[in-house]
Amino acid sequence: MSHAETMVGAPVQVRGAFGRLLRSELRLQLGRRRNLVLLAGLAAVPLLLGLVLFLTRDTDLAGQGPGFVGKVTENGIFLVVASIFVCLPFLLPLTIGIASGDAVAGEASAGTLRYLLVVPVARTRLLVVKALAALAFAGSAVLAIAVVGLVAGAAFFGLHDVVLLSGDTVPLGVGAVRIAGVVAYVALSMTGLVAVGLFYSTLTEVPVGAMAATVVTAIVSGVLDTLPALSAIHPWLLTHHWLDFAEFLRIEPDWQVVAGGLGVQAAWVAVFSALAWARFTTADVSS
Amino acid sequence: MTETSPLPPSPRRTLSARARWAFPAVVAVGVGAAFAAPPLLASADSSGLPPVTPEELVAAVAAAQPQALSGTVVYTARLGLPSLPFGPETADPVNLLDGSSTLRVWTDGGERSRVSLLGDMSEFSVVHDGPEVWTYASSDDAVVHYTVSDADRARYESLKDDAAAGQVPGGADLPTPTEAAQQVLDQAEQLSHVSLDAESTVAGRGAYQLVVTPKTPGTLVARVVVAIDAQTQTPLRVQVWSTQDAQTPALEVGFTDVTFATPSDSVLAFSAPAGATTTEKVVTLPTDEQIAADHAAGADGELPxxxxxxxxxxxxxxxxxxxxxxxxxxxxxxxxxxxxxxxxxxxxxxxxxxxxxxxxQDGAGPASKFQGLxxxxxxxxxxxxxxxxxxxxxxxxxxxxxxxxxxxxxxxxxxxxxxxx
Structure with a gap:
């Protein structure tokens, strides 16, 4: 056993140490200028989308567009769903890939990882804190789109009773709860990608590599999802169930579909967190 | 630098590296087992239904009351048609021609029902509520409302009472498994061999499988297999096998999930949402003379x-x-x-x-859908x-x-x- 261990000994369980570590990590993640710029970029999407739809609402282009884009002019609350739909294929995975890919590799490349471990903090605990911070960032990314979408939608088009995909109208309060369900489902759908990013982040000291690998994983998963020849593996793909958030806007949401989508995310989280843990607790940290 | 400062130890390193790497493997196996186990368990308890003959089964199906139910139906067509230049993601009935579609079905067993064809971000609904039928397409926010004229409404009520008295076999609507199976069984007796296949599990319920094999040579239909719920005698799945493909059925419509309970009233009711374009259509009911004439024409084999x-x-x-x-x-x-x-x-x-x-349709409607084609x-x-x-x-x-x-x-x-x- 090394000299250091006899000096430091097993980490002393200090009350609140985990909470302090988590708080400082969250402050770091959510206060970093780069991450704030990313959040602002995502928040600009509903603003831009709302503005374009507002300016074209009296032209022939009104009421057209994929997904829920065509419904926004009738009811501003759909700007939340439309913005999420627009960001889901690329912008959200990109943002989350940057944050989670940077989690461990960023510290390693800056040379600060070993100081964190000297503190002393058990590696498992540091990994958990890193994961929680990345999850918090993913949640705030989805929330940023949703909140700005709601405010912009209300300002541009007003909020009205919600017409579901089934053609039935529900009161605004019920509709808002369903849209909150959409936001929560999408946020939880990002957990698998966060776990994948965290694993890549433990593999390398080059944060850009981990970020790129995470984004590429999401994109490759999306491409595989479009190939009919691979339909057998589609239900287990990372991105396959992302668009199932539409379930919350049907007259009777099928909770099996929702649970299925979240179950697949849980599976990805379990496997890739375990991989990240195995890698991080056995790796030689030299920088 | 690395030589002078000792590596920060991973504290309490009690597990070997190999043991740590075994953990993700165990997790992966556990996850795989968690996803694989429920279907295996579900298919394990399909045996042990009381034995029946095909005749008893057909009679039981004919005698069974229409069930109130709600469930998910998956429809798959492998007809080998050239692929259509439309994306599969929107809920459009034209996609029923090929590929796989998911429908939600709710019915009270009587004259109120809703069928929704699901798309990724869209839905096409048909709501049937007594003499009124609505269709709603979420992709273009269009409602079509079919109703009978006031004059016909009284006649509709009397027809309905006749039907309740058993004079008309249950009205045919969209081909839910129930109705599709009924048509197959009517055809079966004259032209086909009817037999029973091994019991099966459909939508988690034990089911008998009725096999209808054409007697006529030279047809493309190899056999039709109808899975019938052992408890309620409700047809749960219909498969049509082609002579050209022995591996997978050419047409398959069946429940993947079914609950036998009356759906809530809100699902079976419909009113056009504000802002939707509504088209009103009044359907004229055929008069008794027309029905009689149609029957006579059918009986004589008279064709248009x-x-x-x-x-x-x-x-x-x-x-x-x-x-x-x-x-x-x-x-x-x-x-x-x-x-x-x-x-x-x-x-x-x-x-x-x-x-x-x-x-x-008057130049509007579907023509606009095929714009540019x-x-x-x-x-x-x-x-x-x-x-x-x-x-x-x-x-x-x-x-x-x-x-x-x-x-x-x-x-x-x-x-x-x-x-x-």
């Missing part, structure tokens, strides 16, 4: 002018003459007048609704050029459109039609 039928049973070929198909394809309205029986009608309001969605080019890409004309061949049905304006169709191989032309 220009239509002949040859072959028997499953190998029947219908031939219509004097159809200007290229004219129809090009959108020439005068060509429609030449079609025997004019506008096709179906004895069910909601099926009629679907038909109207596709059919030629050349119908003639579409026609050419869907059909194959053969010496006799144009041929559409699929796993279950062949259609030959000859150059002299005859249309031959039947569940027979394309070569049969070509020989007849």
């Amino acid at each position: 002018e220009g239509v002949t039928v040859s072959g028997t049973g499953w190998a029947t070929v219908v031939q219509a003459t004097g159809v200007d198909v290229p004219g129809l394809v090009a959108g020439d309205p005068s060509a429609l007048a030449a079609v025997p029986s004019g506008h096709p009608t179906i004895g069910s309001e909601s099926a009629q609704g679907l038909l109207d969605q596709f059919g030629p 050349d119908p003639a080019a579409l026609y050419d890409s869907l059909t194959t050029k053969v010496p006799e004309g144009h041929l559409i061949s699929s796993a279950l049905l062949s259609v030959l459109i000859t150059d002299d304006g005859r249309v031959l169709a039947g569940a027979v191989p394309a070569a049969t039609l070509q020989a007849m032309a």
